[in-house]
Amino acid sequence: MGRWLTSGRVFWLGLFAVTWVLSQFSFQIYKALDARWIIRYPKKWQLPLEDSISSFLDWLVESANVYFFTFREFTRAIAALLEAPYQFLRNLLIEGFNTGYGDSAVQLAPSLGWVAVVVCAIAIGHYARNWALAALVGACFLYLAVFGQWHSAMITLASVLIAVPIGAVGGLFLGIAAYRAPWFNRLLQPVLDLMQTVPVFAYLVPILILFGFGPVAALVATVVYAMPPMVRITILSLHSVPEEIQEAGRMAGCTKRQIMWKVLVPSATPSLMVGVNQVIMLSLNMVIIASMIGAGGLGFDVLASLRRLDIGAGIEAGLAIVVMAIALDRASQAFAERSQRSLPEGNLLQRHPWSSTVLLVILANLVLGRFIPALQTYPDSLTLTTGPFWSDAMEWVNVNFFDTFEAIKVVVLQGLLLPVKKFFSGIPWAWGIIATGLISWRIGGWKLGIMAALMMAFIAASGLWGKAMITIYLCGVSVLIATVIGIPLGIWAAEKPNAGRVILGLMDTLQTLPSFVYLIPVVMLFRVGDFSAMIAVVLYALAPAVRYAAHGLRDVPEQMIEAGVMSGCTKRQLLWRVKLPLATPQLLLGLNQTIMLAISMLVITALVGTRDLGQEVYIALTKANAGQGIVAGLSVAFIAIVADRIVNALAEGQRRRLGL
Amino acid sequence: MNQSVILECRDVWKLYGPNAGTFLKNTPVPKKGDLGRAGLIGAVRAANVQIFKGEIFVIMGLSGSGKSTLVRCLSRLVEPTAGEIHFEGENLLNKSDKELIQIRRSKMGMVFQQFALLPHLTVLENAAFPLDVQGVPKAERLARAQEVVELVGLKGREGYYPRELSGGQQQRVGIARSLAVEPDLWFLDEPFSALDPLIRREMQDEFIRLQNMLHKTIVFITHDFDEAIRLADRIAVMKDGAIQQVAKPEELVLNPATDYVAEFTRHVNRAKVITAAALAEPLSGDSFSGTVPASATIESIGDRVEAAEHPFHVEQDGKIIGQITRSAVIDVLVGRR
Numbered sequence: 001m002g003r004w005l006t007s008g009r010v011f012w013l014g015l016f017a018v019t020w021v022l023s024q025f026s027f028q029i030y031k032a033l034d035a036r037w038i039i040r041y042p043k044k045w046q047l048p049l050e051d052s053i054s055s056f057l058d059w060l061v062e063s064a065n066v067y068f069f070t071f072r073e074f075t076r077a078i079a080a081l082l083e084a085p086y087q088f089l090r091n092l093l094i095e096g097f098n099t100g101y102g103d104s105a106v107q108l109a110p111s112l113g114w115v116a117v118v119v120c121a122i123a124i125g126h127y128a129r130n131w132a133l134a135a136l137v138g139a140c141f142l143y144l145a146v147f148g149q150w151h152s153a154m155i156t157l158a159s160v161l162i163a164v165p166i167g168a169v170g171g172l173f174l175g176i177a178a179y180r181a182p183w184f185n186r187l188l189q190p191v192l193d194l195m196q197t198v199p200v201f202a203y204l205v206p207i208l209i210l211f212g213f214g215p216v217a218a219l220v221a222t223v224v225y226a227m228p229p230m231v232r233i234t235i236l237s238l239h240s241v242p243e244e245i246q247e248a249g250r251m252a253g254c255t256k257r258q259i260m261w262k263v264l265v266p267s268a269t270p271s272l273m274v275g276v277n278q279v280i281m282l283s284l285n286m287v288i289i290a291s292m293i294g295a296g297g298l299g300f301d302v303l304a305s306l307r308r309l310d311i312g313a314g315i316e317a318g319l320a321i322v323v324m325a326i327a328l329d330r331a332s333q334a335f336a337e338r339s340q341r342s343l344p345e346g347n348l349l350q351r352h353p354w355s356s357t358v359l360l361v362i363l364a365n366l367v368l369g370r371f372i373p374a375l376q377t378y379p380d381s382l383t384l385t386t387g388p389f390w391s392d393a394m395e396w397v398n399v400n401f402f403d404t405f406e407a408i409k410v411v412v413l414q415g416l417l418l419p420v421k422k423f424f425s426g427i428p429w430a431w432g433i434i435a436t437g438l439i440s441w442r443i444g445g446w447k448l449g450i451m452a453a454l455m456m457a458f459i460a461a462s463g464l465w466g467k468a469m470i471t472i473y474l475c476g477v478s479v480l481i482a483t484v485i486g487i488p489l490g491i492w493a494a495e496k497p498n499a500g501r502v503i504l505g506l507m508d509t510l511q512t513l514p515s516f517v518y519l520i521p522v523v524m525l526f527r528v529g530d531f532s533a534m535i536a537v538v539l540y541a542l543a544p545a546v547r548y549a550a551h552g553l554r555d556v557p558e559q560m561i562e563a564g565v566m567s568g569c570t571k572r573q574l575l576w577r578v579k580l581p582l583a584t585p586q587l588l589l590g591l592n593q594t595i596m597l598a599i600s601m602l603v604i605t606a607l608v609g610t611r612d613l614g615q616e617v618y619i620a621l622t623k624a625n626a627g628q629g630i631v632a633g634l635s636v637a638f639i640a641i642v643a644d645r646i647v648n649a650l651a652e653g654q655r656r657r658l659g660l
Numbered sequence: 661m662n663q664s665v666i667l668e669c670r671d672v673w674k675l676y677g678p679n680a681g682t683f684l685k686n687t688p689v690p691k692k693g694d695l696g697r698a699g700l701i702g703a704v705r706a707a708n709v710q711i712f713k714g715e716i717f718v719i720m721g722l723s724g725s726g727k728s729t730l731v732r733c734l735s736r737l738v739e740p741t742a743g744e745i746h747f748e749g750e751n752l753l754n755k756s757d758k759e760l761i762q763i764r765r766s767k768m769g770m771v772f773q774q775f776a777l778l779p780h781l782t783v784l785e786n787a788a789f790p791l792d793v794q795g796v797p798k799a800e801r802l803a804r805a806q807e808v809v810e811l812v813g814l815k816g817r818e819g820y821y822p823r824e825l826s827g828g829q830q831q832r833v834g835i836a837r838s839l840a841v842e843p844d845l846w847f848l849d850e851p852f853s854a855l856d857p858l859i860r861r862e863m864q865d866e867f868i869r870l871q872n873m874l875h876k877t878i879v880f881i882t883h884d885f886d887e888a889i890r891l892a893d894r895i896a897v898m899k900d901g902a903i904q905q906v907a908k909p910e911e912l913v914l915n916p917a918t919d920y921v922a923e924f925t926r927h928v929n930r931a932k933v934i935t936a937a938a939l940a941e942p943l944s945g946d947s948f949s950g951t952v953p954a955s956a957t958i959e960s961i962g963d964r965v966e967a968a969e970h971p972f973h974v975e976q977d978g979k980i981i982g983q984i985t986r987s988a989v990i991d992v993l994v995g996r997r
């Protein structure tokens with residue numbers, strides 16, 4: 001008994017007991033003391049942050065001056081700068097180049113046409129790796145044409161194609177600046193932290209106010225969303241170029257600029273390309289989300305059909321997103337892994353077989369397209385639609401399994417979701433702040449404790465305590481379920497190489513899908529509400545739990561396992577006594593990622609009607625209330641940051657204990 | 661050997677840690693304990709070295725003894741905390757960045773332990789890289805690169821990328837690159853340490869062959885004493901950042917300056933180091949079995965002397981300076997001396 005009762009256990013048990021009691025009886029306490037402030041944060045203590053932010057933005061837009069021009073002119077200039085190439089790409093891919101408007105419009109040149117675009121895709125696939133990839137990418141684009149998603153897909157593609165170079169090059173330059181100037185790096189790091197945790201909807205609002213409703217605002221939001229990982233990867237990969245390579249450059253007599261552009265950047269290119277792959281996937285994700293603020297494209301189709309409850313159309317558009325994500329991901333990954341090959345000898349045609357072929361096809365298509373319109377625009381009559389099939393399938397599922405689904409839903413709701421919800425919602429705000437501070441202090445030291453308490457206090461002071469608790473509850477339950485499913489899957493993948501390939505491949509694909517896609521099947525099967533939100537979050541956040549578990553187990557040094565085997569461990573003992581303990585730091589990193597993804601997905605699930613901070617952000621978006629959006633967004637970010645720091649501190653502690 | 665000094669470092673210090681500069685100003689001659697208390701690492705401590713034109717100067721020491729740091733101070737890749745470094749009579753530490761770049765572009769070459777090749781360039785482009793950054797026209801620099809690539813025996817692999825080569829071949833590229841600008845001063849930081857023993861041996865032979873053609877001034881770093889005595893004209897032994905002794909290999913073995921050097925040289929095969937001159941004694945009889953040069957190592961003459969009936973003459977610069985006896989050679993061969 002005495003041995004069992006360590007100070008750590010006393011602390012955690014005590015904390016939980018106090019919290020549970022306060023949560024259960026908060027209402028009685030409030031009645032007994034007649035102190036309503038216990039359960040509700042008093043309105044008159046609320047920070048007027050929302051209003052000040054909103055009026056600051058108003059001032060910025062209405063009357064701020066940047067030297068010679070107003071801020072509005074400044075944003076207009078940026079908008080124009082983005083608009084021009086975007087419009088060019090749209091003309092190139094969709095509308096063709098015209099002069100004049102309306103009836104008097106004269107076409108100067110047609111758009112590329114689907115045949116040319118598919119050939120381009122195939123060429124890129126082959127250039128990046130081999131015929132297999134070319135076939136995959138080509139098939140993906142062909143799918144978009146045959147299944148009638150071409151127009152929307154090209155709108156989405158145009159946005160991605162504009163956002164990616166800006167995000168990648170901008171990220172590269174910011175990263176280089178941070179690498180060169182330590183003070184800039186110190187300035188940038190917290191901004192990057194915040195950028196990656198503030199939910200996307202939150203900065204959609206100010207961007208909307210600054211840039212107006214439309215594709216340009218969506219582009220700005222996309223770039224802002226996709227750039228931070230590129231900055232980080234740039235800094236990281238520049239730092240990981242071996243010191244000796246840089247010294248070799250200096251000994252060769254390179255100037256500072258030559259060191260950067262002839263030595264560091266080329267040596268880091270493989271890792272930089274991983275960053276570009278991320279920028280592409282994040283851009284796609286965001287372009288889909290940003291459909292809501294007028295970018296159009298596939299995301300808009302999904303949203304519109306979800307609103308119409310047109311199940312077939314929703315799934316069709318969703319599949320098109322999936323197909324596009326896979327094509328973009330595989331092609332850009334192949335580029336990242338592509339190694340230098342010696343150029344073939346010969347004349348221009350022989351040295352650049354693909355560029356010449358593609359150019360020829362485009363020209364031929366241009367000419368032939370005049371006479372055979374089917375080459376230019378994929379003929380409607382040949383379009384296949386799977387919409388009715390999906391509608392029927394869904395109907396069949398619903399007719400036959402409605403009761404089963406409903407039963408599952410009720411059991412999980414009653415047995416898990418509601419009790420946890422009640423527990424979290426009941427915690428009085430003041431104790432919540434203290435408890436978070438205590439937990440963080442115990443795990444990560446007093447600095448973390450104070451920071452966590454202050455961040456929670458900010459949430460309470462913004463009047464968002466209740467919604468924050470719902471966010472934490474939904475996130476907590478989802479992460480729990482994702483971990484319970486994910487870690488065994490990861491263990492399985494690590495122990496059985498064949499199963500592992502399938503599982504990890506599936507997880508890779510799951511992770512490339514834009515978050516929006518996850519909503520579609522969930523809403524169709526379970527309609528809106530906390531349960532649907534939870535399922536979507538679990539699906540979205542599952543991948544890191546599986547991956548980190550698998551990698552953690554695989555990374556356990558061979559010697560340790562051999563030592564275990566020679567000590568006579570059974571398979572089970574080997575797993576529980578040797579591998580899992582050694583893999584804990586990795587498991588915790590996976591947990592961290594799972595939490596981060598869960599929080600970012602939660603905001604999206606606001607679309608299926610949760611009542612958490614995500615909803616608050618979403619409401620702000622629909623009302624274009626920048627202050628409300630930013631405050632709620634910051635609250636989400638603070639929750640994410642506190643969770644991140646706590647889990648990292650846990651992982652760090654574990655690593656130290658294991659001497660890794 | 662021409663005894664003109666090309667590179668000299670005087671009382672060079674390199675301390676890592678917070679406020680190293682101010683610390684050294686306040687405590688000009690710190691002890692090791694002082695450094696530890698101030699939280700500093702003395703990577704190089706009070707190093708004095710003179711390097712003569714045309715010699716192979718080997719810096720030797722265990723891992724972490726400060727060899728790399730010292731050689732990087734000599735090339736100013738690392739800024740020394742204190743001291744002076746004179747290259748061709750001028751203090752390298754007073755040079756501006758621009759001047760330093762010029763010196764490196766024309767007078768210095770360096771070979772690295774992990775090869776440090778640029779992964780995105782071919783063998784030929786890697787060798788041409790130092791010329792590329794100087795703006796030498798493409799045709800010219802590729803022609804020169806071709807020369808050095810052939811010099812190191814990589815003809816036929818010009819179009820390969822580094823990752824397609826073995827370790828030994830990669831280091832050949834590293835050597836080619838460092839020779840492309842025809843440097844006067846050639847730094848090699850443990851160039852063969854990352855290679856397998858057999859390849860290492862082969863590369864040492866290759867290195868000796870190159871030096872016999874090129875006659876560079878060489879600063880060669882190694883942690884392998886056998887390698888050091890094979891290649892060195894003179895050796896500097898380092899320990900914990902300080903130079904223990906600078907001497908010819910033979911002197912190091914015969915007259916170690918410190919216990920550390922003695923310990924280090926104890927297990928060396930002395931026959932490889934000791935020369936006939938060191939064993940020469942006054943002539944004692946009139947019958948001799950032959951003549952050996954004074955600079956010959958015992959290893960190279962041992963069999964002959966030991967098998968012969970009479971002592972051998974030891975000859976230096978055409979003069980007989982003494983005799984070498986069978987028993988003296990046997991003493992060395994069995995390790996009595």
Ligand SMILES: Nc1ncnc2c1ncn2[C@@H]1O[C@H](COP(=O)(O)OP(=O)(O)O)[C@@H](O)[C@H]1O
Pocket residue numbers: 676677701702703721722723724725726727728729730
């Ligand atoms: N950048 C650095 N920062 C701090 N300590 C360093 C740094 N570089 C080298 N050292 C320390 O200086 C000492 C000498 O290192 P080094 O010159 O690399 O030794 P060697 O090349 O002989 O193995 C080591 O104790 C090493 O830890």
Ligand SMILES: [Mg+2]
Pocket residue numbers: 727728729850
């Ligand atoms: Mg070293």
